[in-house]
Amino acid sequence: MAKKGLVVKVKELKTNIAVVKGLEVSIGKIVDDTWEEPEGPTPFPSMTDLRDWDFKLLQRYKPFYLPFCDVCCLCTFGKCDLSGDKRGACGLNMAAQSSRIVLLACCIGAATHTAHARHLIHHLIEKHGRNFPLDQGGLNIDIEAPVTRLVCGIRPKTLKDLEDAVEWAEEQVTHCLSATHTGQEGSNLDFESKAFHVGMADQVGMEIADLAQISVYNFPKADPEAPLVELGFGAADVKKPTILVIGHNVPSSVGIIDYLTKKKLLGKVEVVGICCTAIDLTRYSTAAKIVGPISWQLKYIRSGLADLIVVDEQCIRADALEEAQKVKTPVIASSPKNCLGLENSTDKPANELISKLVEGKVPGVLIFDPEKVGEVAVESVMAVAPKRNKFSIIPEIDEIIAAGKACSGCNECIRACPNNQPIPEAMKAAAEGNLKPFAEIFDNCVGCARCDSACPKDFPLHSFMIKAGEDKSLSEKFMMRSGRGAIQDIEIRNVGGPIVLGEIPGIVALVGCANYPDGNEAVAEIAEEFAKRRYIVVLSGCAAMSAAMVKDEEGKTIYEKYPGGFEAGGVLNVGSCVANPHIAGAAIKVASIFAKRNIRANYEEIADYIHNRVGAVGLAWGAMSQKAASIAAGFWRLGVPVIVGPHGSKYRRMLLGRKDKKEDWYVYDARTGDKVYTGPTPEHLFTTAETKEEAIVMIAKLCMRPNDTTKGRSMKLTHYIDLHKRYYGVMPDDVHLYVRNKMDIPITMKPEVLKILEEKNWKETRIPDPTLLKRMIRKRG
Amino acid sequence: MSAKAEPWQTAEIAGPKKALVITKPEVAAAMIKRAKRPILIVGHLSTKTDSDTGKMIDYTIRLNKATGIPVVATAHTIREFVKQGFQPAAQMSAMDIGNRLKDPTWNGLDGKGPYDVALFMGLPYYMEFVILSGLKHFATNLKTISLDKYYDPHASWSFPNLKVEEWTQSFETIIKKLGGN
Ligand code: SF4
Ligand code: SF4
Ligand code: SF4
Numbered sequence: 001m002a003k004k005g006l007v008v009k010v011k012e013l014k015t016n017i018a019v020v021k022g023l024e025v026s027i028g029k030i031v032d033d034t035w036e037e038p039e040g041p042t043p044f045p046s047m048t049d050l051r052d053w054d055f056k057l058l059q060r061y062k063p064f065y066l067p068f069c070d071v072c073c074l075c076t077f078g079k080c081d082l083s084g085d086k087r088g089a090c091g092l093n094m095a096a097q098s099s100r101i102v103l104l105a106c107c108i109g110a111a112t113h114t115a116h117a118r119h120l121i122h123h124l125i126e127k128h129g130r131n132f133p134l135d136q137g138g139l140n141i142d143i144e145a146p147v148t149r150l151v152c153g154i155r156p157k158t159l160k161d162l163e164d165a166v167e168w169a170e171e172q173v174t175h176c177l178s179a180t181h182t183g184q185e186g187s188n189l190d191f192e193s194k195a196f197h198v199g200m201a202d203q204v205g206m207e208i209a210d211l212a213q214i215s216v217y218n219f220p221k222a223d224p225e226a227p228l229v230e231l232g233f234g235a236a237d238v239k240k241p242t243i244l245v246i247g248h249n250v251p252s253s254v255g256i257i258d259y260l261t262k263k264k265l266l267g268k269v270e271v272v273g274i275c276c277t278a279i280d281l282t283r284y285s286t287a288a289k290i291v292g293p294i295s296w297q298l299k300y301i302r303s304g305l306a307d308l309i310v311v312d313e314q315c316i317r318a319d320a321l322e323e324a325q326k327v328k329t330p331v332i333a334s335s336p337k338n339c340l341g342l343e344n345s346t347d348k349p350a351n352e353l354i355s356k357l358v359e360g361k362v363p364g365v366l367i368f369d370p371e372k373v374g375e376v377a378v379e380s381v382m383a384v385a386p387k388r389n390k391f392s393i394i395p396e397i398d399e400i401i402a403a404g405k406a407c408s409g410c411n412e413c414i415r416a417c418p419n420n421q422p423i424p425e426a427m428k429a430a431a432e433g434n435l436k437p438f439a440e441i442f443d444n445c446v447g448c449a450r451c452d453s454a455c456p457k458d459f460p461l462h463s464f465m466i467k468a469g470e471d472k473s474l475s476e477k478f479m480m481r482s483g484r485g486a487i488q489d490i491e492i493r494n495v496g497g498p499i500v501l502g503e504i505p506g507i508v509a510l511v512g513c514a515n516y517p518d519g520n521e522a523v524a525e526i527a528e529e530f531a532k533r534r535y536i537v538v539l540s541g542c543a544a545m546s547a548a549m550v551k552d553e554e555g556k557t558i559y560e561k562y563p564g565g566f567e568a569g570g571v572l573n574v575g576s577c578v579a580n581p582h583i584a585g586a587a588i589k590v591a592s593i594f595a596k597r598n599i600r601a602n603y604e605e606i607a608d609y610i611h612n613r614v615g616a617v618g619l620a621w622g623a624m625s626q627k628a629a630s631i632a633a634g635f636w637r638l639g640v641p642v643i644v645g646p647h648g649s650k651y652r653r654m655l656l657g658r659k660d661k662k663e664d665w666y667v668y669d670a671r672t673g674d675k676v677y678t679g680p681t682p683e684h685l686f687t688t689a690e691t692k693e694e695a696i697v698m699i700a701k702l703c704m705r706p707n708d709t710t711k712g713r714s715m716k717l718t719h720y721i722d723l724h725k726r727y728y729g730v731m732p733d734d735v736h737l738y739v740r741n742k743m744d745i746p747i748t749m750k751p752e753v754l755k756i757l758e759e760k761n762w763k764e765t766r767i768p769d770p771t772l773l774k775r776m777i778r779k780r781g
Numbered sequence: 782m783s784a785k786a787e788p789w790q791t792a793e794i795a796g797p798k799k800a801l802v803i804t805k806p807e808v809a810a811a812m813i814k815r816a817k818r819p820i821l822i823v824g825h826l827s828t829k830t831d832s833d834t835g836k837m838i839d840y841t842i843r844l845n846k847a848t849g850i851p852v853v854a855t856a857h858t859i860r861e862f863v864k865q866g867f868q869p870a871a872q873m874s875a876m877d878i879g880n881r882l883k884d885p886t887w888n889g890l891d892g893k894g895p896y897d898v899a900l901f902m903g904l905p906y907y908m909e910f911v912i913l914s915g916l917k918h919f920a921t922n923l924k925t926i927s928l929d930k931y932y933d934p935h936a937s938w939s940f941p942n943l944k945v946e947e948w949t950q951s952f953e954t955i956i957k958k959l960g961g962n
Pocket of ligand 2: 413416418419441444446447448449450451461462
């Protein structure tokens with residue numbers, strides 16, 4: 001790894017032989033700075049460089065803390081009781097402690113993505129050299145790596161350029177994490193600002209990871225027509241030897257496909273995946289298939305369909321090895337972050353490892369070399385599969401009936417279930433031979449198996465559900481569009497204007513994990529609601545998979561019905577978790593391409609632009625992880641509102657606007673310097689939707705922005721009012737806050753809206769050129 | 782009725798400050814009667830009518846009729862209210878009403894001053910759990926009462942974990958004590 005030990009920047013260097021301009025020399029490299037865009041104020045920003053911006057947002061969107069418990073237990077002074085107005089032994093109060101927990105979660109998430117990026121770059125440089133060119137979309141993309149350009153102020157061109165950015169991100173994670181130490185930061189708002197900061201660093205880390213893998217592995221490059229790939233239990237022909245890959249970091253899975261290709265075995269062995277590795281593997285090869293989101297791990301492992309499991313990193317069940325052993329499936333661990341207690345066998349000969357796995361001498365092996373993983377996985381699975389004969393531990397119906405009869409009705413299972421599923425009742429029904437209630441639970445189950453662990457009689461309750469649901473699930477097969485990567489410049493050129501003017505009513509990003517309150521369907525339903533209304537619907541990660549898991553009467557999924565372009569009514573899967581910055585990147589590119597703003601190291605101005613003009617909203621309906629927290633934080637700092645599903649309330653802090661406080665909703669008019677009331681647009685920066693109905697109505701509302709033209713606003717209001725009436729059965733009681741002048745009123749709704757305006761004593765306001773930054777005022781008023 | 786009060790979700794241990802257990806519905810009725818400015822927050826689970834939850838929404842309406850307590854319907858709960866011919870005082874997200882209740886300067890839905898008692902029912906257990914915790918810590922002048930059939934330790938007062946029959950009977954008693962029918 002090359003370190004930038006010394007950097008000398010020379011604006012103009014005159015020597016006897018030549019005059020050199022804009023030369024930057026650093027040890028080990030020379031960067032010719034030919035970028036015509038001037039550098040903005042915050043290249044490689046420090047932890048506090050954007051603090052003023054954060055405070056502007058936090059002034060409007062104040063934290064509402066929701067602590068899990070009354071105590072802090074982070075150091076040996078504690079536990080400290082922080083209830084009421086008490087302080088801990090270190091002087092910390094509950095608000096600061098709660099924000100510290102938020103920061104910790106964001107640091108964990110950002111560290112995970114950044115370490116993932118670091119690992120990928122390291123591995124890819126080792127294989128392909130430091131000068132391997134980056135390519136996100138050929139001629140269709142001029143503005144590659146928009147997040148890195150905006151945050152760091154560099155234009156990475158080769159793998160080695162990514163190192164500078166990842167190094168910066170690593171430094172930020174370390175600084176931010178250090179602020180959570182006892183006796184460091186004491187102000188809750190400063191903790192919040194640091195959470196924003198590390199979220200921004202996380203966006204850089206993710207962007208780097210995806211840019212590197214897109215370039216080297218030749219994933220779809222900003223391709224609206226990325227191929228349709230198969231998803232579901234029924235997607236693979238599991239009569240064949242089947243390798244299941246789980247995780248997020250794709251090189252070891254690429255090793256499998258490469259080996260299969262080399263040995264001409266593609267098609268003879270099935271490779272199926274769970275979670276983001278699955279998405280990324282289908283970006284590499286359409287021969288790979290997706291089982292489903294993270295919640296499907298136990299379902300698949302216990303079903304015995306996988307003859308060998310390869311795990312890499314992130315969101316993998318900690319008991320994957322134990323569960324695999326129960327069905328005699330060998331495991332290969334391939335990431336230093338997830339060694340599962342296995343002996344490191346990277347340097348052992350492949351043959352030795354294969355025979356150990358095939359003979360069942362070891363439950364698994366640990367191999368860090370992706371190519372060796374490929375060889376060992378493929379050769380082992382072909383020998384293991386006939387021996388295993390799809391051995392499964394899913395119980396027979398008799399066994400479930402017997403358990404139902406023996407159940408004591410103690411309720412421990414339901415009290416352990418995050419979704420409060422009526423398992424004791426299902427057991428009663430099972431005793432009578434009726435498995436229908438268990439099949440219904442299967443649909444609402446996140447696959448955590450907490451019920452199993454809690455049952456004092458050790459009934460494998462999750463397996464009972466799998467059995468009850470197997471008729472449906474085993475044959476299920478859906479089509480999902482593979483991750484397309486970035487958004488093309490030309491696409492932005494086409495929609496930038498309509499987005500900023502509000503004529504495309506919004507960009508709805510459905511992202512995150514699968515910790516759903518009640519099944520997969522909600523994501524598909526929400527996506528379709530907005531695609532039909534010609535919003536741009538962008539998806540990633542497990543949410544992108546869930547959206548594929550509903551078919552219409554013709555058997556088509558949402559990806560087969562809607563175009564994959566960044567356009568009104570488009571439904572786009574950008575890719576895995578690390579593809580999320582393409583969504584932020586699209587907003588940044590709107591500022592750059594449509595509004596011709598400089599983005600280079602110009603974070604505050606662009607965030608202000610996006611916050612006031614780009615009607616984008618994120619919904620993480622099943623957000624579970626710390627990574628989801630840091631991803632959200634990256635959007636908060638950009639001023640993009642994020643909604644989480646009900647389980648997301650357990651992130652323990654919301655950022656809520658108060659529409660009843662008029663004074664909170666003033667912006668500067670950049671033309672005159674006047675302060676202008678804009679209404680609560682957008683009302684919140686981070687909030688929870690209790691139900692999918694509420695999420696839908698909230699999304700429509702949070703797409704409104706101060707900059708909307710009257711045409712755009714009236715269109716956004718049409719959707720908001722229409723959805724409100726449809727899902728809530730009544731007119732919204734706050735339309736008057738969103739009507740600036742009568743032209744904003746949707747024509748078809750005029751009488752009812754006018755009536756409300758009259759009741760509320762509404763007064764016309766003007767539409768400003770909105771900014772929260774005083775320095776953006778062109779003329780002092 | 783059991784006086785045992787453990788959190789319904791086993792892992793949701795709270796403390797040191799834990800909800801006092803409403804051992805008799807009469808106690809809840811007395812608290813509602815004594816409240817100067819009570820408010821009732823009703824989540825979407827109240828619209829479910831299966832054997833697990835009973836018909837909470839009917840009790841809500843009866844409670845309102847008996848006491849005039851303003852009802853805030855969260856999420857799409859309002860739809861069911863309106864279907865039943867009942868107009869809640871407001872539709873608001875659970876986080877929004879929680880956030881306002883936290884603010885001692887908020888003068889309520891009618892602008893007449895802060896509430897002193899907030900009753901909760903029908904939110905997902907874990908969501909109600911964290912919102913009640915937020916209020917416990919940051920709304921120092923507010924008392925909260927959980928009327929769900931589960932013990933919610935972050936409330937000021939909560940029913941213990943109840944069987945459906947015990948729970949519906951409690952409501953009947955409360956409404957009767959408050960002069961409703
Ligand atoms: S970090 Fe502070 S509040 Fe937490 S346990 Fe230590 S002394 Fe107590
Ligand atoms: S496995 Fe499913 S039913 Fe069991 S506790 Fe988890 S979510 Fe509930
Ligand atoms: S925990 Fe086990 S014994 Fe108890 S009710 Fe559930 S299934 Fe029955």
